[in-house]
Amino acid sequence: xxxxxxxxxxxxxxxxxDEAVERRLDRWRGNPRLDRVMYTASELGDFSLVWHxxxxxxxLAPDRRPVHAVRVATILGCxxxxxxxxxxxxxxxxxxxxxxxxPHRVRRPLTSSFxxxxxxxxxxxxxxxxxxxxxxxxxxxxxxxxxxxxxxxKVHHPSDVVAGALLGVGIAAVARRLWPFPE
Numbered sequence: 001x002x003x004x005x006x007x008x009x010x011x012x013x014x015x016x017x018d019e020a021v022e023r024r025l026d027r028w029r030g031n032p033r034l035d036r037v038m039y040t041a042s043e044l045g046d047f048s049l050v051w052h053x054x055x056x057x058x059x060l061a062p063d064r065r066p067v068h069a070v071r072v073a074t075i076l077g078c079x080x081x082x083x084x085x086x087x088x089x090x091x092x093x094x095x096x097x098x099x100x101x102x103p104h105r106v107r108r109p110l111t112s113s114f115x116x117x118x119x120x121x122x123x124x125x126x127x128x129x130x131x132x133x134x135x136x137x138x139x140x141x142x143x144x145x146x147x148x149x150x151x152x153x154k155v156h157h158p159s160d161v162v163a164g165a166l167l168g169v170g171i172a173a174v175a176r177r178l179w180p181f182p183e
Contacts, residue, residue, distance in 0.1 A: 014159045021158035022096075025151060034152075039104035041142075041149040045118040046107055048076045050142060051125035058129070067182045072129050075175040079124045080117065083167065088112040096154045106153045116156045116164030119147035123168025124175070131181050 004012070028034055044050040052073060059069035093114035111117075122143035130136030147165055150156040156164075 018157045018159050021151065029152065035104060037145070038149040038152040039102075039106055041145045042106055042118070042153045042155070045122065045146040045149065048080065048121045048125065050146065051076060051121060051129060054139070054142075055125075055129055058133070058135075065182065071179060071182065072125065075128050075172075075179065076121055076124060078175070079121055079168065079171045082171065083115060083117045083120045083164070084111060087115060087167065088117070091115075093157070093160070096157055098154070102153070106155065109155060113156055114160045114163060115167050116147065116150050116160045118150045118156075119161040119164030120168035120171065122146045123165045124172045127169065127172035128175060131176065 052069075055069045055072040058064055059066050088111045091114045092112045095109065095113040098108065126136065126139045126143040130139045133139075147161050151158050151161055
């Protein structure tokens with residue numbers, strides 16, 4: 001009998017990772033304060049709202065100009081198009097089952113689960129919005145919270161979020177090279 005293929009082994013490892021993370025999160029789900037934070041973070045990540053709001057507010061600061069907000073919005077728009085209309089359509093992974101009662105409202109996405117667009121846009125925003133900005137650690141905390149919230153509210157598998165974040169890092173690196181920070 002032959003051993004499982006490398007692809008089969010990888011799929012099993014991803015499934016084990018997803019199951020382990022879900023088991024750990026199940027211990028935290030149902031905490032009213034944490035539920036509120038995570039459901040709110042998930043909603044604020046819809047359509048990159050949190051990133052556009054921060055970018056617009058930040059562009060009004062003395063060390064920034066409106067072109068900074070235009071740059072962030074354009075890069076996030078390209079990221080969204082690539083991830084949501086490109087990669088998600090190619091992969092077509094099912095989302096986690098929608099079986100439990102939700103303590104708060106959450107938009108039920110219709111697209112593929114893989115990769116997480118929230119995680120991808122969070123990584124892009126942290127790396128582009130945070131460029132030459134002393135507030136970047138705050139953006140990183142918000143980004144990690146938005147990305148993690150997608151697993152917490154059970155609209156993504158943990159591996160979707162990891163892949164989305166990695167994809168976002170790559171997109172941000174290319175974007176920063178193609179459109180350097182406006183001095």
